[in-house]
Amino acid sequence: MNKDNVIICRCEDVSLKDLHDVLNEGYSDFETIKRILRVGMGPCQGNSCGLLVQREIAKFTKTPLNEVKLQKVRPLITGVKMKSIIEALEDES
């Protein structure tokens, strides 16, 4: 398996090799890895990659899966066009 060809985060185009590289550098928590690699910062906010990253961290650090914290999910739940936000405001007033 070529780790370069295994895509972990589709939004930000992060491969399994990228992830293993930062784990090898010593980073082992999701939030730090997210800030370095941008995994979970794309439009899906980690809905695709979150569990994959969690599993890789668990394997690498030999931690039970349920003890590896997932990333913080921020608003908005899904991408919303700015003009839709403005239209909704105008409807309200």
Added chain:
Amino acid sequence: MKANVVIIGGGISGVSIAYNLAKKGMKNIIVFDDNYMTGGATGRCGAGVRQQWATKMNCVLAKQSVDFFERAQEELGYHRDVEFKQEGYLIVATTLKEDAQFEKNVTLQNSVGIPTKKLTPLEAKEIVPHLNIEEVISATYCKTDGHLNPFLMTDAYYHAAKRLGVKFFYQEKVNEIIVSKGKIKKVITDNYEVETNKVVNAAGGYAHEVGLMAGVEIPVYSENHQILVTEPVEKIQGPMVISFSKNIYCQQVPHGSFIMGRSDKNAAHDHDISSGHLFLDEMVKTAVDLLPPLQELRVTRAWGGSYNISPDRQPIIGDTDQLKGFYMACGFSGHGFMFAPVTGELISDIILDLPTDIEKEKLHIDRFKNMKETDFETSVV
């Protein structure tokens, strides 16, 4: 454990201080941070670096910092790209008062070697073609201002400091600073006791609380400032666009997304870092009004982070007669990220008793004893 100095806070200020102390030969430096790296204000900032200020001190600090950012990638020997982009800040004036102030700002900035220019609305539109200039009276533009990735810049300092022997402990909370007979004795964390007689408070949003641990009263408070980011798109905007009167800063980062923020004058003085719909509504209206094509972009995320505000909106850097061995770098009022290089250079000189070109008494906590003598920074979003 024993340490020559304990730095509390491993955000951009803390890593820069650690790096500069180690570079100047200090051994046995320990950094504690109760969060993950860049989990505090650094990782929540707007990722801009600017030199266009209204006080001479802020101009000098910003220029010296940008000088470092220009060579940071090389000096720190970082293996990733810190994404430094110098495509300027365009600051627009929409009131006559602002226009007059900007005239003075440009003269001041030029006097310390910052290449800012005053522009007409049409000249501004040449730089940002999608700028709505209906209400714009004039603008100022400094082409050497720009953008940096806050996470990677912090990581770059962290790696360089680690190579010089600095020990970092993230997710390790400092609970007590033991002081006896006017001297610092120990720093106690969840898992360690460190004997030291020097502490640097680089705790960002929690600078006031860390001061109190050592019995030092620092006149700063924190308030929430929110930011949103859009989906990435092809590059259409080079500079950061700011308006103080319209309450907006907005840039397109190298990744392609637009980052924008504004302040809330009713924000409580506390540690709230939540993100709400009131911000979203006002931010989107302001952004689309000033930069109309942005209406087609999807907002993907929003978050909040702390500004640590000082009485004159300029940083507090130095020692204090309240406690020997206690140093602070705080109260950056929203600009700690862009001032980090000079913060590290200056406070390391102060700690090691080395000469410095900067008028350090103007950054000392004692300046507030006679507030009339200090300039108040007005160029803050």
